[in-house]
Amino acid sequence: MKILKNSFVVVSTLVIALSSSAFAAGDVARGQEIAAGVCAGCHNPDGNSIIPINPSLAGQHAEYIIKQLMDFKAKEGEKPNRNSPVMASMVAPLSQQDMEDVAAFYAAQTPEPAGNISSDEDLLEMGRIMYHGGNIENGVPACASCHGPTGTGIPPHYPALAAQHAEYTYTQLDLFNKAERGNDNGVMQKVLTRMSGAEKRAVAEYIQSMDVQ
Template sequence: MIRTTTLAVLLAASFSVFAAEQAKTKVDLTKAKEIAEGMCVACHGADGNSPAPANPILAGQIPEYLYKQLSNFKAVDGKPAVRNNAIMGGMVAALSDEDMKSLSVYFSQQKMKPSAAKEEKLLAEGKTLWRGGDFEKGIPACAGCHGPAGAGLPAQYPRLAGQYAEYTANQLKIFRSHERANDSEKVMRTIAGKLSDRQIDAIAEYAAGLR
């Protein structure tokens, strides 16, 4: 509990710094809209509502989280990207820091068209894990960080409510394999490492149905 509280304080402090820096950076929503309609539309939709379940819905997402992901996809000063993805790495290569912050704010302001749960047989298990975790396996409740309704915690944890189950499940699996490793203090890698495929699918389905 102490470690979790300390981590939350550190994360809050780090994102407070980000918020201060963001305030200094001009946000150009007109340019962001142009970038979204020209570069992002095929995979995420012009308004951030992805047409494909394999790609995340960006509309309504927490802007600080979106900015972190965009910046993590970008290789800087010859160093490899923190989050490795060939497609996204190519997309963000030409974006400036201002562009990424503007896009993050733009997508956060778009109205989300939420996905829906489809596998009803998994919902009860997903609800249990989301609300209470699995004490015996050391799995904390998802609601502890992402909120009871999956709205996330501004500047700290992403919104998962209404996200495509396919995308959420895939992210949990690549956290589990450490293919994705841009989580603070290895929190998601540690949790995902304790989840079975069925538990991952159950959590993803339950989150898709949250509002």
């Protein structure tokens, strides 16, 4: 709620902070060892996942990755809630330092454009309008206001989305909507309550079609 209210102000100041982002840097080489040993099978060695249900991590902000890993680690029933049996078992053995290192590794990888882009032009256009303009009638804010016009996100709070697998994105939107993912302070849940299923599908396909920067 707090993030939602302030986001439009915060966005512009964070963009300036971005260039000089001085977040505690993890050890990329150590992170690569962890990623190669445990994570690569599902997220691909360079973090550009080729399996649509597994998110791409390449180029994602380190702060966001660390937060997600900590949220997966939090015990069930504890806030914040991001429950994934798969990821919970992956993060269980990781120390805070391990998480920072592996996040630094993925953040340093180059994101690749997605394959398998929808050929449904009308659907992509509907998604494009939602992403950049929202839906004024229903009070849905533009995704671009928090995730950036090119989908690069705004660290530390707003993840990059560009070229993410549509299937993963749609699943997350659905989870937020049903409050089964609740680690967003209610921000995404509020965004989604007024979106139709078709709009969620369209925006997920549009996001997959976005160029990476």
